[in-house]
Amino acid sequence: MKQIRRQPFDLPPIFWLVTAIAFINSVSFTIVIPLLYPYAKQFGLSDFQASLLTTAFALSQFLGTPILGSLSDRLGRKSILIVSLAGTVVANMVASFATVAWLLYAARVLDGLTGGNTSVARAVISDITDASQRTKAFGIFSATFRLGFVVGPFLSYLAQQLPTFAGISSLGMSFVVSAAIASIALLLTIVFLPEKRSRRDPHSGTQKEKFRLSWHDFALGKIAKSATIPKLGQLFILTFLSGSTFTIFTFAFQPFFLNVLNQNTKRLAIMFAIVGMLGFISQVFALEPLSKRFNLINIIAVTLAIRGLTFILMPAFPTFTAFVIILSIFALVNSFPMPLIDTVLSLNTSPQKQGEVLGINAAYLSIANAIGPMISGLLVSFDYQTPLWITGGLTLLVAGFATHLKTKFDCRSKGNNSGEQTF
Known part of the structure; x- marks a missing residue:
């Protein structure tokens, strides 16, 4: 008798709880994104000073995420996830009540330092799934997280219509709403999420040793060492290159859309929604079937190549209709690289190091998120099309680098967990 495949509901119940928490957290995060710049201007900050708010958050996340990932391996996932979400709640409340600029910077730094909840949640998923489930799990998780990027900006608009209080x-008020939504994720974590420790021996090491941090628990130490780790180091580099080229685009396409295509901010918001929705659909319905049919590295390389081509085609055909078509193609493939890189890392990492390795990878992405917009800002000073040409060419080179890794990672998620565990 033919067995009935249950997709995607054959994943463990804890997975859906963690995914719900991550979705709520992503909504909380994206509520503040559309208003950071105008909010900074209220404090009398210059354009450059306002841009440093994003850099401050990304650099702080770069420093804090590997530490939280490493501690989650030692102390358990739930406790570190609670600390991370609580940091978001406090940071957003500080930002909402801030009366001077330095408090706003302090809030972004605090949110960044405690912003490792996504990598810890991914570590939980690695703990509770086997190799055959992992690509699907990471794909759904990332897609759900991405869906928050559609809901968040809309809620940000609604939050600004609320009556103000206490100055x-x-x-x-958007920061207040963001804190309230993060509080929901925090409450769900405290009440419903069971403590999930890594598969390391829970009796190994004293309590003091579990809290002790070394140089290698900090991002700079890990970055210096992790890039040289056999095989895995090249995946970390791939994350950095992919993230940097992508964030160059995310900054550059907005002035291109507004000034070259002569569109307005309302249509720009629609573009964000289109990217979010198409990315969500492709991750849920296309990622797992493709990963079962093709080598994961091949999928990463091809989707990066398509991403690079779309960046080049946008300035080559500078019309609104062409832009919508090209952006839709971009949205369908853009959401594939990161969950697939996470999957390859997970399949080639020992169970005791899942949180640490995914935390390192998130740190590479964080530093890319800080560097990319700065590079893009310099390129935009020349004209609005140059950044798209350059990041398109660079992304094609990154796709070539990914292709090179195929000989080192023959990763097929379908029941394969035999990859050499190198970390």
Whole structure:
């Protein structure tokens, strides 16, 4: 008798709880993204000073995420996830009540330092799934997280319509709503998420040793060492290159859309929604079937190549209709590389190091998120099309680098967990 495949509901119940928490957290995060710049201007900051708010968050996340990942391996996932979400709640409340600029910077730094909840949640998923489930699990998780990027900006608009109180401005109300939503994720974690420790021996090491941090628990130490790790180091580099080229685009395409295509901010918001929705659909319905049929590295390389081509085609055909078509193609493939890189890392990492390795990878992405917009800002000073040409060419080179890795990672998620565990 033919067995009935249950997709995707054959995943463990804890997975859906963790995914729900991550979705709520992503909504909380994306609520503040559309208002960071105008909120900074209320404090009298210059354009460059306002841009440093994003850099401060990304660099702080770069420093904090590997530490939280390493501690989650020692102390358990739930406790570190609670600390991370609580940091978001406090940071957003500080930002909403801030009366001077340094408090706003302090809030972004605090949110960044405690912003490792996504990598810890991914570590939980690695703990509770086997190799045959992992690609599907990471794909759904990433897609759900991405869906928050559609809901968040809409809620940000609604939050600004709420009545203000205690001297909080209308823009500051978005931070209040963000904190409230993060509090929901925090409460769900405290009440419903069971403590999930890594598969390391729970009796190994004293309590003091579990809390002890060394140089290698910090991002700079890990970055210096992790890039040289056989095989895995090249995946970390791939994450950095992919993230940097992508964030160059995310900054550059907005002035291109507004000034070259002569569109307005309302249509720009629609473009963000289109990217979010198409990315969500492709991850849920296309990622797993493709990963079962093709080598994961091949999928990463091809999707990066298509991403690079779309960047080049946008300035080559500078019309609104062409842009919508090209952006839709971009959205369908853009959501594949990161969950697939996470999957390859997970399949080639020992169970005791899942949180640490995924935390390192998230740190590479964080530093890329800080560097990319700065590079893009310099390129935009020449004209609005140059950044797209350059990041398109660079992305094609990154796709070539990914292709090179195929000989080192023959990863097929279908029941394969025989990859050499190198870390």
